[in-house]
Amino acid sequence: MKAILYTRHDGGVSVCHPTRDVFNIMQHGGYWNDRPHGFVSAQIERQISSGIAPDHARRFAHAVAFGGCSEAEAWEIIRDRDCARHGTQHELIDTGELPPRWFRDAWSRSANGGPVNINLEKAKPIQWSRLVQAVSQENKRREFDLFGGPPIKLPKLTIQSAIRNARDAEELERIWLPELPRL
Amino acid sequence: MANLWEGSGQVLVDGTGTPYASWKLYTFETGTTSNKATYSDAGLSSANSNPVVADSNGRMGDVYFLAGRYKLVFKTSADVTIKTIDPYDSNVEMVTASAAPSPAYPFLEYYNTTDGKRYRRNAANSAWIDLGLVDSLGNAATVAQILAGTDTSSFGTSDSIAALWQRGTDIASATTLSLPSGGGSVFNITGTTTITGIGSAVGGRTIKLKFVGALSLTHNSTSFILPGGASITTVAGDCAEFINEAATDATGSNWRCFNFETGDGRILPSAAASATQAQQETGTSTSVFVTPGRQQFHNSAAKSWLNWNTVTSTTITTSYNVSSLTDTGVGITTVNFTTSFSTAGGYVFHGGAKADGAETTGGIVNMRDGTPATQMAAASCEITVRGGGSTLYDTDLATVCFFGDQ
Numbered sequence: 081m082k083a084i085l086y087t088r089h090d091g092g093v094s095v096c097h098p099t100r101d102v103f104n105i106m107q108h109g110g111y112w113n114d115r116p117h118g119f120v121s122a123q124i125e126r127q128i129s130s131g132i133a134p135d136h137a138r139r140f141a142h143a144v145a146f147g148g149c150s151e152a153e154a155w156e157i158i159r160d161r162d163c164a165r166h167g168t169q170h171e172l173i174d175t176g177e178l179p180p181r182w183f184r185d186a187w188s189r190s191a192n193g194g195p196v197n198i199n200l201e202k203a204k205p206i207q208w209s210r211l212v213q214a215v216s217q218e219n220k221r222r223e224f225d226l227f228g229g230p231p232i233k234l235p236k237l238t239i240q241s242a243i244r245n246a247r248d249a250e251e252l253e254r255i256w257l258p259e260l261p262r263l
Numbered sequence: 264m265a266n267l268w269e270g271s272g273q274v275l276v277d278g279t280g281t282p283y284a285s286w287k288l289y290t291f292e293t294g295t296t297s298n299k300a301t302y303s304d305a306g307l308s309s310a311n312s313n314p315v316v317a318d319s320n321g322r323m324g325d326v327y328f329l330a331g332r333y334k335l336v337f338k339t340s341a342d343v344t345i346k347t348i349d350p351y352d353s354n355v356e357m358v359t360a361s362a363a364p365s366p367a368y369p370f371l372e373y374y375n376t377t378d379g380k381r382y383r384r385n386a387a388n389s390a391w392i393d394l395g396l397v398d399s400l401g402n403a404a405t406v407a408q409i410l411a412g413t414d415t416s417s418f419g420t421s422d423s424i425a426a427l428w429q430r431g432t433d434i435a436s437a438t439t440l441s442l443p444s445g446g447g448s449v450f451n452i453t454g455t456t457t458i459t460g461i462g463s464a465v466g467g468r469t470i471k472l473k474f475v476g477a478l479s480l481t482h483n484s485t486s487f488i489l490p491g492g493a494s495i496t497t498v499a500g501d502c503a504e505f506i507n508e509a510a511t512d513a514t515g516s517n518w519r520c521f522n523f524e525t526g527d528g529r530i531l532p533s534a535a536a537s538a539t540q541a542q543q544e545t546g547t548s549t550s551v552f553v554t555p556g557r558q559q560f561h562n563s564a565a566k567s568w569l570n571w572n573t574v575t576s577t578t579i580t581t582s583y584n585v586s587s588l589t590d591t592g593v594g595i596t597t598v599n600f601t602t603s604f605s606t607a608g609g610y611v612f613h614g615g616a617k618a619d620g621a622e623t624t625g626g627i628v629n630m631r632d633g634t635p636a637t638q639m640a641a642a643s644c645e646i647t648v649r650g651g652g653s654t655l656y657d658t659d660l661a662t663v664c665f666f667g668d669q
Contacts, residue, residue, distance in 0.1 A: 081576075081578075083577075084587075088591070092591070092592060094589050094590060094591045094597075095577060095589065095590045096587050096588070096589040096590075096599075097577050097578075097579055097587055097588045097589070097590070098586060098587040099579050099582045099585050099586065099587060099588070100579075101582065101583075101585070101601075102585075102586040102587065102601055105601065111601065111602070112602070113556075114556035114557065115540070116539075116540055122605075123602065123603055126603035126604070126605065126606075126641040126642060127603055127641070127642045129607060129640075129641055130603065130607065130640035130641045130642035130643060131640065132642060140586075144601060144602075158586060158587055161586070161599070161642075162586060162587045162589065162599040162643070163589070166589070166597075175576050175577075178576065180575070181573070181574070181575060181576070181593070181657060184592060184593045184657070185592045185593050213620075213654070263620045
């Protein structure tokens with residue numbers, strides 16, 4: 081499945097997934113056929129008010145109203161309309177190329193775009209947060225389970241040290257307590 | 264033509280061949296002794312004496328009978344009865360005359376040379392019944408009579424009745440349309456002259472008009488009532504149905520258009536019949552109906568909705584009026600609308616998410632912290648999925664729907 085990957089202005093990574101419908105609409109048009117006179121212009125203005133560049137707004141509105149787009153043109157128009165203002169380095173990718181979502185908020189790209197990497201410094205607090213969440217969830221379960229074991233104590237110093245010293249995302253993700261179920 | 268009796272000019276003789284000199288022919292109504300007239304001329308203007316007397320050689324003069332039944336009595340000059348014939352039926356040939364023959368009797372028929380029609384005396388011998396043109400089968404009604412619908416003595420033929428339904432001759436557009444005398448109920452309207460009315464017709468008459476060209480129909484609330492009370496500019500191919508509003512058996516020129524269909528199949532006026540976008544948005548009218556193309560404008564209708572999951576990757580399951588979904592991070596999603604809302608923040612949304620991962624209760628779909636313009640822009644909305652602990656999380660089922668003005 082294809083999607084539009086881009087780097088946000090804050091350095092994060094976003095992935096835009098167009099709907100199946102919008103390709104149909106942009107190919108055949110007529111989506112606003114029953115709307116009053118001037119509706120296309122009004123739509124262009126509303127998009128511009130949302131921060132979309134005038135040319136991008138116009139192109140999208142005309143495609144929705146009148147159709148005629150090839151699939152490649154539709155991707156381009158959606159990229160410009162839904163993604164352009166939010167970031168840079170836009171790229172059409174196969175979603176299978178994206179890393180697992182475990183460290184979703186630590187996704188990053190190089191300044192020139194390219195594939196998604198995991199920013200280790202951002203990933204470390206994520207791993208700690210997930211461990212805390214998992215311990216909390218498991219202890220809550222044990223508290224109300226008749227045969228539940230004693231509460232798990234998070235060896236904070238040990239874990240902190242392991243996280244601090246992790247050399248890559250895989251090693252970081254493996255830092256977990258043996259008795260603790262994965263989320 | 265009157266009926267000449269076959270005994271006219273004949274000689275009546277006895278058994279030895281001797282003529283009965285001056286014998287007498289008495290004529291009566293059958294079965295009675297009431298005299299019944301005969302005539303000496305075909306025009307039935309000169310009545311014979313009764314009895315009619317033959318000459319001295321026994322030869323009878325011309326005796327014209329009326330059509331009908333007689334009792335004939337033959338007598339000698341000395342009034343000795345020779346023979347009685349009762350009944351005797353005279354021939355039933357038709358009388359030809361320029362006016363109704365007189366005297367008349369029941370069922371007498373004659374051909375009127377003045378108007379070319381046949382007439383028959385009625386059973387009560389009180390009036391003549393018009394049987395129609397002599398060359399026709401009967402008294403057929405004319406197209407005008409069929410359209411007037413008041414005559415009770417003439418019958419409709421397939422041709423004249425067709426005037427009620429068949430296509431008539433084309434009508435040239437005019438200020439007041441003139442319906443052809445030849446009848447018809449379906450007409451092409453040619454030309455481009457503005458029409459403000461239709462000529463007189465009987466109440467209830469219905470006509471269908473097809474407009475060949477573009478012209479104006481000017482509404483009049485009494486005489487030319489158009490749907491929705493508004494004038495119409497036609498386009499070639501438009502069709503209209505009118506009914507005359509005069510009273511029963513009366514004529515008049517007040518017409519009402521009860522159906523107007525455009526050439527491309529729309530019923531006019533859409534403003535009166537079906538709700539406009541504005542009417543749907545106001546949502547107060549109880550006199551217009553909602554069409555599929557307009558129902559979504561009502562405030563109660565969701566203008567956009569979406570069902571998606573983000574556990575392993577972002578997948579849109581179903582959507583309406585969504586161009587794309589942008590995955591910004593864990594639990595953070597931007598919905599981009601195909602049709603933008605009328606104002607930023609001028610709409611509401613509601614959603615929910617299934618519990619997933621560390622979240623043991625269903626999530627809350629809410630707007631993302633930030634500036635309102637980003638959270639609820641006209642063209643997009645940035646939303647978050649949070650669990651019970653207010654943490655952002657990914658779920659395998661989240662839904663959201665948006666309401667507002669587009």
